[in-house]
Amino acid sequence: MKGAVLYGPGDVRFEELDDPKILKPTDAIIQIVAACVCGSDLWDYRGINPVTQPTPMGHEYCGIVEEVGSAVKSVKPGQFVIGSFFASDNTCAICHDGYQSSCVHREFVGGAQATRLRVPLADGTLVATPDLPPDDLIPSLLTLSDVMGTGWFAADAANVKPGKTVVVVGDGAVGLCAVIAAKQMGAERIIIMSRNPARQKLAREFGATDIVPDRGDEGVARIKDLTDGLGAHSVLECVGTQEAMMQAIRSARPGGYVSYVGVPHGVELDGQELFFAHVHLHGGPAPVRRFLPEMIDLVWNRKINPGKVFDLRLPLDQVAEGYRAMSERRAIKALLIP
């Protein structure tokens, strides 16, 4: 089979790889129908996370089951499935509490920017669609694997509720998907912090009611202006930098909720500021598996269309261009079709 391999900063190659095989009775092999490039892939691509050896890339996937191990019961060859970037048993105490991305048996699923993929713990990781999907639903179904699932977690972790005011910090694909989630959860007002006209437009289409282009202290002051001086009920930090995190914490009202769903890079929180901010803080790797059934239902019934975050569609063999376009911010998110 063929797949994307990162050799070093800026150096993604599409090359011949060994075919995946069933290694454990709980594995499944799927034929990738669509994959994509994640914002978090760019930390590696840009050399911010050092790459020490050639690394098969990609962790967002959907596809057709080709083969399953002898212990797999819930999915079967021929089904269209979506899974999370963390494989989970979905039976341990942590999974039971809805934190499948911290499952005691979790395994990272890497190498999804390829024609085929081995998924461990298939029963606890993969969810099948009701039927084979029509082509136009495939981009949206793919987003559920990570970007939409992560946006959903951002809204869930920030306790978004009907009638509340929500701020989304970050207009990347996760932030845009977080707008979709906040809208679904009934938020009355959804403020996105964005300076990019194309992303602002998509945010409005997804349900944003206000746009704040200011950042830092000015951005915070603008949010206070929009919320009777109090701050928002829920603030969703979808970037992972110190500036974004502090902007999020300072934009929330006392007793409010701040979520953070992008891996923090260089973020340090001052205990005393956090104490007097009086906010709830929750985040981490999104437990996508928890939300998959509900999200699949919403996409299947065309209630949400997160596939619109893909503004670049490429054949999988042009994966390197997908990385370049996203790294240069020419594209929000690149869809890759084998």
Added chain:
Amino acid sequence: MKGAVLYGPGDVRFEELDDPKILKPTDAIIQIVAACVCGSDLWDYRGINPVTQPTPMGHEYCGIVEEVGSAVKSVKPGQFVIGSFFASDNTCAICHDGYQSSCVHREFVGGAQATRLRVPLADGTLVATPDLPPDDLIPSLLTLSDVMGTGWFAADAANVKPGKTVVVVGDGAVGLCAVIAAKQMGAERIIIMSRNPARQKLAREFGATDIVPDRGDEGVARIKDLTDGLGAHSVLECVGTQEAMMQAIRSARPGGYVSYVGVPHGVELDGQELFFAHVHLHGGPAPVRRFLPEMIDLVWNRKINPGKVFDLRLPLDQVAEGYRAMSERRAIKALLIP
């Protein structure tokens, strides 16, 4: 009147002060029936928070209303009342959400280690007992003003629920009161981290089921041993140091809850560690006012006895000895009777 004034590190004096007066129509003047020394007073007493001018001390109080301003409706002279260390209007949006200690009109109530005290925003701050209390209830009623209210918030903010496993980090008066709160909220297992035999004994009396004397990595390992390797559902950090905070975060399971209720001193949180810990984090100055009615009811009906945290009882004019005894850890908490 007379009251305690801090002049500098280790220098508390009991001296003649101006009588408090009604300054605003929303004020009340109360005659202090009992006051005490707070763990947080020790930050000033030890010079860790610099004292720049002679400062009247004390923020935990209960007493008899002497006089009220013309706008005060809910309390009247002759009633026995308890209030929080932050005065609140109890009507703003933040109070409505239960965060009275971040009320938009909040004022810190200082100078309670005295014979009389002015309490601002009396209607939103003070809660009267059903009747004049018997003497033996006074210590417990006094704790509701801060230490028990703060322990209650620790348990509430860490989402303590029936059947869950709770860890309390810190065996000071707040930690011990947090044990009482966790027990009231139905925790099945309450583990306190303590090395002090007298405090361990009191913790057991309050409802602790397990004692862990180890600290740091060893303490965390011991908690994991006691929780099937997963960590606790709820961890209540009742100290305010970096060591205690990290011990708390690392003792919680993914998806678990960590609260912190002591003003953090020198605490810095690494964003990436917090992200992968996958915990909920919430804390800040305890919104005591939210819990006062329920806590008064529990004390009044002798369901809880937090007054036991006072292991030193002094006449108010010996307040300096109260500070010394607590600073030297000879006493858990000093009760002061005018």
